[in-house]
Amino acid sequence: MPLAVYILGLSIFAQGTSELVTAGLLPELSSDLGVSIPQAGLLISAFALGMLFGAPILAVVTMRWSRRTALIAFLAAFLLAHVAAVLTSDYWVLFATRVIAAFVYAGFWSVGAAAAVAMVPENARGRAMSIVAGGLTVATIVGLPAGTFIGQHLGWRAAFWAVTILSAIAMAGVLSRVPDSRPDSTPDLRKELRAMATGQVALLYGISTLALAGLMATFGYLGALLIETTRVAPAWVPVLLAVYGIGAFLGIGIGGRTADAHPTRTLVVGIVGLTITSALLALTAHHIAAVVVLVFLLGAFGFGTNPVSSSRVYTLAPAAITLGPAGNVVSFNIGITLGPWLGGLALGAGMDYPSVAWICSGLSLGALGLVVWSQLLHRRTETSSAAPRLIEAVG
Structure with a gap:
């Protein structure tokens, strides 16, 4: 695997740490900025907003740039947004920097995915994407707790400075190792949109959205479930979140190795595993021993499908080299937003925390x-295409 692919994973780690760490620093942000914790929590929504729109817009804007140039530009903007963030004491300026940082982070995901896939053979795309996406998993295991620790002891600005330094290191790596390549052919938006306008691509995006929404419905309230239902001491919650992260790291690694040869089987195993794990979590949420095992499995099965979700569009719509991965980012972020929203509705209606795990199973x-449905559509397409060949052979 080219070193450049690992550098792209490091870049996602740096940016993903920024995405995650805000949730761990809400009390510090609230106190320093003079706002309520719910207002501080809107900074998380600001990031989600930027992610949702950044991928398709920046994929189109930079589609004729070299990939290295685009990636450097995104990292530079991300870095500058964090410098502006740590220098301000104004809540709304900080809000704007979160939107901007997320906007270019989404662009990096889109172009970085295309760059990683272009550097490897077709039968290694899933593994390459598992390394790139694995950067976010490592951010969950290492970046989130480390950033939270720094923020709690040195202030949230120190955590943001750490992200800035990591981003600068990643930018140097991209500049020195990522090839200064362009798409093999001149991008054509109409051609890419036609390539994506198929039932299979729509189903792939739907699978990604629902699977991630299910995972996030549970994960978004996992800390509260552990404290309120399982009765875990708050000091142990980061440990169990690390267990989840370890499971996610192993899951995405295994999924990356099976995604290219067995994409459908990888999806089925991961989604069935996520469904059963969430149902068991809902049923055994009061028992700590069971919860520890199930939290690990939640991460493993939930992230095991990610390499297929990230790389499959290149097989289904090979002409959509620019907009295909951008669609992935959009579908992921719809899922990230949808799952916690549905969980919040259930909790707001008076249901208990295990209900979010049932929502995960349903999604x-x-x-x-x-x-x-995708498999049935694939078989129908194969049958339709085989009929003319059979008639021609007989004739």
Whole structure:
């Protein structure tokens, strides 16, 4: 695997740490900026907003740039947004920097995915994407707790400075190792949109959205579930979140190795595993021993499907080299937003925390239904294309 692919993973680690660490620093942000904790929490929504729109817009704006130039530009803007963030004491300026940082981070995901796939053979795309996306998993295991620790002891600005330094290191790596390449052919938006306008691509995005929404419905309230239902001491919550992260790291590694040769099987195993794990978590949430095992499995099965979700569009719509990965980023962020929103609705209606795990199971079953639909559509297409060949052979 080219070193440049690992550097792209390091870049996602740096930016992903910024995405995650805000949730761990809400009390510090609230106190320093003079706002309520719910207002500080809107900084997380600001990041999600930027991610949602950044990928398709920046993919189009930079589609004729060299990939290295685009990646450097995104990292530079991300870095400058964090410098502006640590120098301000104004809540709304900080809010704007979060939107900008997320906007270019989404662009990096889109172009970085295309760059990683272009550097490897077709049968290694899933593994390459597991390394790139693995940067976010490592951010969950290392970046989030480390950034939270720094923020709690040295202030949230120190955590943001750490992200800035990591981004600068990543930018140097991209500049020195990522090839200064362009797409093999001149990008054509109409051609890419036509390539994406198929049932299979739509189903792939739907599977990604529902599977991630299910995972995030549970993960978004996992800390609260551990404290309120499992009765874990708050000091142990980061340890269990690290267990989740270890499971996610192993899951994405295994998924990356099976994604290219067995994409459908990888999706089915991951989604069925997520469905069963969430249901068991809902049923055994009061028992710490079971919860520890299930939190690990939640990360493993939830992230095991990521390499297929990230790389499959290149097979289904090979002409959509620019907009295909941008669509992935959009579908992921819809899922990230949808899952916690549904969980919040359930909790707001007076349901208990295990209900969010049932929501995960329901959304995962929906994703599994879309996988079955995709397979039926694939077989129907194969049958339709085989009929003319059979008639021609007979004739």
